[in-house]
Amino acid sequence: MTNASEPAEGVSLVYQCRLDLSTSTIVCLRDLLRSHLKAVRSPFRSQPAGRVAVLVLAMLRHDQRLLDLASGNGVPESTLRRWRDEMIDLLAARAPRLDRALRKIARRGGEVVLLDGTLIPTQRRTGKANRPNYSGKNHRNGLHFLALTDERGRLIWISAARPGRTHDATAARRDKRSSST
Template identity: 60%
Template structure:
C-alpha cells in the first residue's frame, strides 16, 4: 500500500458555496450604485464587475464573513474587499432619509410613529474609552440607536450612534424628536424608557405607559392602557428584528461614526428587502 504523505491542502485554498438569502432586487440596487459611482469618477475598470462586487459586499453584511475569506475565494486582497465594503456602505447610507424627510413621508401614510431604542453590541474598548460604551441597562458594551417605524413596523429613520451609557431620553432630546414630531403634526408611541420625554404633559405627542411605584400601584384602567400601548408597539420590535438579520451587527467592530453609516446603510437594504 502506497502512503500519501503530501499535505491534504494544496497551494490553492478550498472554496465552498453558500446561499445568500437576499432578493435579486437588492443585488441590482447595490450593483447599480457601484456602477453609477464608477461612471461618476471615470474609472476604467475594476478587478471584478459591479455585480460581483455587490455580491461580495452583501455576503459580508449578511453573514459577517471575514474579509480575508471573501478575498481568498474571489482572487482579490482583503484590503480591496474592505475598500469595496466601506464605499458601498457610504453609497447606501447617503440614500437613507434624515429625520425631517422621514417624518414628512410618514405623515402622508399615517399619524402615528413608533419610537424605540436598541443597543448594538461592539467590541470592548481598553482604557478610558471603555467606560462610555458600557450600558448599565443591557449589562454589555455597545452603541445606542433610536429608530422610528411606521404603524406596520417598517423602519423609516435611525439616529446617529450614541455611547452605550446614554439613555433613550437623552438621545431623543439630543435629536430634538419631540419638537420635530410636533412640527410635523405626528404622534409617537414609546416604551416606559421614554417616560418623561415629552415636555408638554398637557398636549403630549409621545405616549408611553404608566409606571408603578412602591406606594402607588397601577389601577386596573392603567394596566389596561399599558396593554393597549404595548400591543400597538409590537410592530416596532419587528422592525428591529428585520434590521438585526444582518449578522454584521452581531458585534460591530467600528467606531461610532462608522457605525452610524453602517446602520443607515442597513436601513436602506432592509427596506429594499421588505418592499421588493
C-alpha cells in the same frame, strides 16, 4: 518566515454560506455602485459591480473576518474593506434625515410612529477603542441604531451607527440636527 495567509496543510478551503437576498436588493446596490463609479470616473474594478455588492452584503450579514472572505474570493483584504466602506457611505447618502421623514409621514396623514433604539452586537475590540461600543444597559459590545416605523411596523427610517453606549434620547436629538441627505 511563513506566510500567514497560506493554510498550514497546503490546501486552501473556501467557506460557503447561504445568503438569502432578493434579486432586486442586489440589482439596487449594483446600480447604485455603477452610478457612483461613473460619477467619479473610475475606469477599472477587479470585480464587476454585482459581485462587489454580493461580497459586501455577505460580509455585513455574516460578520465574517475580512481576510477569510477576501482570500476565498481572490480579492485583497484592503480592497474588500474599501468596498464595504464605500457601499455603506453610498447607502447612508440616500437615507433621509429624521425631521424630513417625520414631515413626510405627517403629510400622508400618519398619526402614529414608533421610534426605538436597538443595539446590534459586534465583536469586541481590545483596548481603549472598545470602550465607546460597550453598552452598560445590555452588557454587550455593539452599535446603536434608531429605527422609525409606522403603525404597521414597516421601517421608514434608520439612523447611522453610533457607539453602543449612546442613549436613545441622545441619538434622536443628534439625528434631528444631522445635515445628511
